Amino acid sequence: MSAHSSAAIHAPASTSSSLPSLPSIVDFSALSGPQLASSIVVLLVTLLLAEQYYWRWRKGSLPGNKWQIPIIGQFAESLHPSMEAYMRSWAKPLATVSVFNIFIVIASTTDYSRKILNASSYTEPCLVRSAKQILLPENWVFLNGKVHNEYRKGLNCLFTTQALAIYLRVQDRIYRAAFKRWLADPDPEPKPYWMIFRDVNMETSLRVFCGDYIAQENVREISDKYWQITKALELVNFPFAFPGTKVWHACRARAIAVKHLSNAAAASKKRMASGAEANCLLDAWVEEILAAKHYNENKHDGAERPNLIVREYSDHEMALVLLSFIFASQDAMSSSLTFGFQHLADYPEVLAKVREEQTAVRGDDTESPITLEWLEQMPYTNAVTREVLRHRPPVLMVPYLVKKAFPMTDDYTVPKGTMLIPSFWNSLHDPAVYPDPDEFIPERWMPGGANYGMADSKNWLVFGAGAHRCIAQNYVFMHMTACLGSAAMLMDWTHKKTPESDEIRIVATLFPKDGCHLKFTPRAKAAKA
Numbered sequence: 227m228s229a230h231s232s233a234a235i236h237a238p239a240s241t242s243s244s245l246p247s248l249p250s251i252v253d254f255s256a257l258s259g260p261q262l263a264s265s266i267v268v269l270l271v272t273l274l275l276a277e278q279y280y281w282r283w284r285k286g287s288l289p290g291n292k293w294q295i296p297i298i299g300q301f302a303e304s305l306h307p308s309m310e311a312y313m314r315s316w317a318k319p320l321a322t323v324s325v326f327n328i329f330i331v332i333a334s335t336t337d338y339s340r341k342i343l344n345a346s347s348y349t350e351p352c353l354v355r356s357a358k359q360i361l362l363p364e365n366w367v368f369l370n371g372k373v374h375n376e377y378r379k380g381l382n383c384l385f386t387t388q389a390l391a392i393y394l395r396v397q398d399r400i401y402r403a404a405f406k407r408w409l410a411d412p413d414p415e416p417k418p419y420w421m422i423f424r425d426v427n428m429e430t431s432l433r434v435f436c437g438d439y440i441a442q443e444n445v446r447e448i449s450d451k452y453w454q455i456t457k458a459l460e461l462v463n464f465p466f467a468f469p470g471t472k473v474w475h476a477c478r479a480r481a482i483a484v485k486h487l488s489n490a491a492a493a494s495k496k497r498m499a500s501g502a503e504a505n506c507l508l509d510a511w512v513e514e515i516l517a518a519k520h521y522n523e524n525k526h527d528g529a530e531r532p533n534l535i536v537r538e539y540s541d542h543e544m545a546l547v548l549l550s551f552i553f554a555s556q557d558a559m560s561s562s563l564t565f566g567f568q569h570l571a572d573y574p575e576v577l578a579k580v581r582e583e584q585t586a587v588r589g590d591d592t593e594s595p596i597t598l599e600w601l602e603q604m605p606y607t608n609a610v611t612r613e614v615l616r617h618r619p620p621v622l623m624v625p626y627l628v629k630k631a632f633p634m635t636d637d638y639t640v641p642k643g644t645m646l647i648p649s650f651w652n653s654l655h656d657p658a659v660y661p662d663p664d665e666f667i668p669e670r671w672m673p674g675g676a677n678y679g680m681a682d683s684k685n686w687l688v689f690g691a692g693a694h695r696c697i698a699q700n701y702v703f704m705h706m707t708a709c710l711g712s713a714a715m716l717m718d719w720t721h722k723k724t725p726e727s728d729e730i731r732i733v734a735t736l737f738p739k740d741g742c743h744l745k746f747t748p749r750a751k752a753a754k755a
């Protein structure tokens with residue numbers, strides 16, 4: 227038995243012999259009924275006043291309610307997030323909220339957001355409050371500092387040009403199959419497509435990540451169950467994962483996903499050991515590990531190979547990395563695809579330019595799978611992707627946990643334990659940087675446009691910044707540009723505008739409030755025009 231556990235076992239015995247027990251200090255049995263009642267009232271009032279005092283102390287000079295609803299704070303509001311409420315909190319550079327006594331500071335200027343994202347000695351990523359329960363505490367996304375940087379370096383091999391070329395082949399196959407299904411829909415009326423885009427996106431992710439190592443019925447199962455995870459992605463959930471709560475459902479969904487992903491990792495290791503060709507992200511990863519091992523065993527000059535991955539990854543560890551990718555991508559990508567299709571229908575002049583570019587690159591060839599070389603020759607379609615991401619940034623905020631008091635301004639230090647949230651909407655809708663920021667204008671990214679060549683400008687926070695910036699930015703551009711470009715080439719679609727089309731619904735990320743009513747029809751003749 228370890229020294230630690232034996233000390234823990236012996237402690238109560240020694241304390242009970244040296245300290246008076248609680249009833250001997252406050253002998254409740256000696257109190258009359260009214261005395262007991264008034265003692266309890268005094269105790270409760272003291273606790274409630276202490277809670278209010280603590281709130282004001284943490285808030286300091288920052289704006290925010292003078293008083294908090296006891297215990298739950300603004301929990302009710304956080305259950306139904308709305309753009310209107312978010313906009314109110316972004317009206318000030320720093321705003322404060324409390325939910326179940328979790329003190330939250332929301333930062334909404336570019337300078338503050340960047341300061342937080344680059345303060346890894348003061349902060350660590352906490353995603354949303356329930357994320358550790360859902361993704362499991364050992365997941366690499368919760369690492370920070372040097373150990374995080376090292377781990378992340380080992381994952382860079384998953385997003386090389388060579389790896390992206392493999393993924394693009396898989397994506398092309400899945401989009402085309404989805405387009406066929408949408409075109410074959412006999413219903414003449416437009417219908418909401420946001421959940422359909424979501425399903426296609428999950429299928430794309432799982433096939434890109436796991437190839438054919440996951441059976442179709444398991445892809446379906448993960449996709450269906452994953453909705454439970456999306457629904458649990460509230461900033462702050464009910465604190466206990468009791469059976470029936472959203473977090474409890476999400477943890478059950480995660481267990482199923484991890485089981486299938488672990489099995490896929492094991493199958494990829496087995497297949498790649500026999501020298502097979504890489505067909506998916508897992509294969510590309512295993513191939514890299516095998517190549518590194520081989521190099522290590524055979525190197526003659528003792529030189530280290532750059533980006534060498536020398537260690538093994540267990541099936542479970544690989545599954546958790548894939549889960550983190552699904553977690554990071556599923557909702558954001560579904561949101562961006564939905565707005566991409568909606569905007570192309572609402573701005574026919576933009577769609578016409580996309581088609582012109584697609585035809586210039588592909589000619590009459592609508593059948594060959596899209597390639598990385600082709601994508602490089604599509605600056606306008608890429609500009610559409612960039613503008614969709616700016617106009618409707620799918621990740622509005624990234625919560626961090628303050629692990630050491632963090633001097634935010636000259637007169638305000640964010641206390642340890644605070645959930646500190648940089649938010650990006652204001653940066654991406656700043657009229658000084660993006661003229662007419664609420665308009666959808668892909669031309670701003672083209673030669674002669676206001677933002678041409680400014681992809682790395684200070685305000686471009688779509689993918690965050692600093693050590694935890696999105697690892698898959700190139701993948702995102704490839705995914706969106708390939709999908710929207712091919713759709714424009716192969717189909718026509720109409721968007722039924724409703725009063726809610728331009729309003730935003732928040733379910734983990736942003737979607738058009740009406741779910742985006744679309745109807746797809748073939749474009750065989752026009753494609754040849």
Ligand code: HEM
Nearest residue numbers: 551554555558559621624688689690691694695696697698
């Ligand atoms: C429209 C799509 C996407 C958007 C807008 C987006 C945005 C973001 C943002 C804002 C962050 C946090 C950055 C920070 O804390 O500074 C992030 C992190 C991350 N993203 Fe993405 N993302 C997208 C798609 C993806 C995809 C497709 C993947 C995986 C295939 C992915 C994997 C990750 C990972 C693993 C992290 C955490 C990185 C780390 O902690 O080192 N994301 N993403």
